[in-house]
Amino acid sequence: MPDQLIFGMEVFLNGLMAGVLYALVALGFVLIYKASGIFNYAQGVMALFAAMTLVGVMEGQVPFSHLINAVLGTDVHHFGWHLPALIGILTTMAVMVGLAWLVQKIIFKHLVGQEPIILFMATIGLAYFMEGLGDMMWGADIKKLDVGLPQGINIWIDETTYGIFGYGFFIDNLDIVATIIAAILVAILVAFSQYTKQGRAMRAVADDHQAALSVGVSLNFIWVMVWSVAGFVALVAGIMWGTKSGVQFSLSLIALKALPVLMLGGFTSIPGAIVGGLIIGVGEKLFEFAVGPLIGGATENWFAYVLALIFLVFRPQGLFGDKIIERV
Amino acid sequence: MKRTLITAAVAGIMAAAPAMAELTFTALSYRTGPYAANGIPFADGYQDYFTLLNERDGGIGGEMVNLLECETGYNTEKGVECYESTKGEGALVYQPLSTGITYQLIPKATADGIPVHSMGYGRTSAKNGEVFRNIFNYPANYWDGASVGIKHLLDINGGDLSGKKVALVYHNSAYGKEPIRTLEEAAKKHGFELSLLPVDHPGQEQKSQWLQIRRDRPDYVLMWGWGVMNQVAIQEAVNIRFPMENFIGVWWSGSENDVLPAGEKAHGYKALTFHNVGDDFPVFDDIQKYVVDGGKAAGAGDQIGTALYNRGLYAAMLAAEAAKTAQGIHGVSDITPAQMRDGMENLVITEEKMASLGLPGFGPSFNVSCQNHGGDGMVAVSQWDANAGKWSLITDFVQSDQDILNPLIDEDSASFAAENNITPGCN
Structure with a gap:
């Protein structure tokens, strides 16, 4: 070959x-x-905030320590504990649920019925607020995140492919773990939305707020629940990306990698996000491999958007998005 | 009541007047934003050194130092705003701490007669002081770094790189592209094969580049990275089991922040540097005594001795020495920006001077002149010891290949002079 x-x-x-x-x-x-119906600009920052909180909790870092020390003249930085990853993840999840409740209570409860652009602007404000909050709580230094996930080349794949092709393929163990976790996550989310009372209520709210309200669905509860689930997904993404690069401010920029995926897969489809991600991932990598060297390389960022735009031309709602039908 | 308040305010101002600073320096720092983790230690080092001079020596030449810190967030527009808002305060010199901001300030600061010190970044050809009269980039620039990186490879290969493969992984920006011409010239001269691997900002995803490195198997990888790109590159190198001792980053890819996330696997990674590393220098005892123990440290006092803290401290030291030189030349203690420029242009750094400052062996000896605003291009190589958790110098400060660099600097500065109607020369 x-x-x-x-x-x-x-x-x-x-x-x-x-x-x-x-x-x-x-x-x-x-x-x-x-x-x-909110395009949550703060999703990337949520991943950053969740990862920072996880490291802070696991390492026993005192939140707001710089502020506390500056105001009170103390010198506290650590509680002196190192918690297991599982406890850290559960605690962080509790923080994300609390954050979801606050976001709903303080911001979006007062914006029900507003134009989508207003809601979008509110998430921009939320993103910058959370950046500052995370910075104040946990500091701006780069943190090593180790929840015990394996990293580095998968030896079995390397040796097996070497036996077949005479060249060992590189597949990162962390990527394999991420794939398994993503598959489980999607299965749980699909099952939740299809087969649970809360999931059906969530879909009802998505279809029509007013109709859902009229049959007794609590809009507040559903939105808090959705923001909490999104917080959990952000935590998972934060763990995966933070393990690769350390937990740092730039983690919030991973949202940029999600935009072409959304354009391609549609904004309303969970399977669409997965299929869109796979198409973008494969497309940008193959283009960089085949064409990149001919045109100077560094094609991945822009090619992902080109690929998404091509799909948009033929299917504006994305591959799996709901078709937009306006009756006149 | 109103009169009492006004009287109290005036009395307060008058009482404070004798203690008011006379020499104004600026710190365009970034303690917030995506690069805060790197900006904070530099800003702390820069500020702590001036605090030390105030606390221990009563300032510089009898004049207290007033340091104006302005937050740029590593954003070029904010950096220019900082310049515009502080230049009227009598700022003696600007340390923009960003290549983008430096490029914007070159014409502005030149027109305003204020010197700029872009130490280890900015426009490389600003070394030619006959064209860039107000811009200084001593003691070393990117081209010096690239050249010394190759010299190091020559040293460890018995002076022969013919047939070797060297890959450059670089941030796909003006900064990241800086070393390319130098490396291309060095490849012609020494017969190695150079491959270029750009990484788009911010550099969180580099799988393609490292798969290519795994396929092509270069003997050495050089890196011109910044921010998250550094951490990801080092982790990816670990993942493909690229030998760390064959991986060399420029000084902006050589801080503790870059290697710590990869843990012990980053052991052996190398980085270029134009100043020494660690805290085993007498000046740090004084910083502890006069600054940290006195509760006057810029930050939490936990950055002392890190690579970027040392760089900030070194930059402040060079600014202070230039101010002293200016005071000597002009016979006044309260110098102006124009006089500060003269001080920078006549700066002489010797090992004796460094030792007297509590910094023996901390940086190279060099002279600045009208023709040469960049020093002698002396760069060393440091190596990360993951077990000890510290960097150490593994070479002396070595001069870059002037035969390659001087023609490039002449060409680039001549082009700038032609574009801007500048007649090169010394006043």
């Missing part, structure tokens, strides 16, 4: 894995948009 074809296969597989990571971020956007 020609070398380029073998290399292309490796790139294809890595594209799939990268796509799963993009989809993890896109899922959070989809959940909130589906239930409330």
Whole structure:
């Protein structure tokens, strides 16, 4: 088999894995948009905030320590504990639920019925507020995140493909774990929305707020629940991306990788986020592999958007998005 | 009551007057935003050194130092706003701490007669002081870094790189592209094969680049990265088991922030530097005594001795020494920005001077002149010891290949002079 074809296969597989990571971020956007019609600009910052909180809790960091020390003249930084990852994740989840409740109570409860652009602007404000809050709570330093996930080349795949092709494929163990987690997450989310009372209520709210209200569905509860689930998805994305690069401010920029996925997969479809992520991941990686060297490289960022735009031309609602029908 | 308040306010101002600062320096820092983790230690080092001078020496030449800190968030527009809002305060010199801001300030500061010190960043050809009269980039620039990186590879290969493969992983920006011409010239001269691997901002996803490195198997990888790109690149190198001792980053890819997320696997990673590392220098005892223990440290006091803190401290030290030089030349203690420029242009850094400042061996010796605003291009290589959790220098400060660099600097500065109707020369 020609070398380029073998290399292309490796790139294809890595594209799939990268796509799963993009989809993890896109899922959070989809959940909130589906239930409330809000394009949540703060989703990337939520991933950052969740990851910072997780590290802070696990490492026993005192939140707002710089502020406390500056005001009270104390010198407290750590509680002196190191918690297991599971406790850290559960505690962080509780924080994200609390945040969801606050967001609903303080911001969106007062914006029911407003134009989508107003809601979008509110999420921009929320994003910048959360950036500042995270910075004040946990500091701006780069934090190592270790929840015990494996990293590095998968030896079995390397050796197996070497036996077949004479060239060992590189697949990162972390990407494999991310794929498994994403699959479980999607299965749970689909099952939740299809087979639970709360899930059906969520879909009812997504279809028609007024109708859902008229049959006794609590809009407040549903939105808090959706923001909490989106917070959980953000935490998962934050763990995966934070393990790769350390937890730092730039983590919030992973939202940029989700936008073409949403354009392609549709803003309202959970499977669409996954399929869109896979198409974007594979497309950008193969384009970089095949065409990048001819035109100077660094094509991935812009090619993802080109790919999404091509799909948009033929299917404006995205691959799996709801078709927009306006009756006159 | 109103009169009492006004009287009290005036009395307060008058009482404070004798203690008011006379020499104004600016710190265009970024303690917030995506690069805050790097901006904070630099800003702390810069501020702490001036605090030390005030507390220990009573300022510079008898004049207290007033440091104006302005937050840029590493944003070029905000950086220019900071410049515009502080230049009227009598700022003696600007340290923009960003290549983008530096490019914007080159014409503005030149027109305003205020010197700019872009230390280890900015426009490389500003080394030519006959064209860039108010811009200084001593003691080293990006081209010096690229050249010394190759010199290091020559050293560890017995002086012969022919047939070797060197890859450059770089931030796909003006900054990241800076070393390319130098490396291309070095590749011609030394016979190695150079491959270029750009990484788009911010650099969170680099799988394609590192798969290519795994396929092409270069002998060495150089990196011109920034922010999250550095951490991801080092982690990806670990993942593909690229030998860390063959991976060399520029000084902006060589802080503790860059290697710590990868843990012990980052052991052996190398970085170029134009100043020393660690806190084993007498000046740090004084900083502890006069600044930290006195409760006057810029931050929490936990950054002292880190690579970027040391860089900030080194920049402040060079600014203070230039101010002293200016005071000597002009015979006044309360110098102006124009006089500060003269001080910078006549700055002489010797090992004796460094030792007297409590910084023996901390940086290279160099002279600045009208023709040469960039020093002698002395750069060293440091290496990360993950077990000890610290950097250490593994080479002396080595001069870059002037045969390659001087023609490039002449060409680029001549082009700038032609575009801006500047007649090169010394006043």
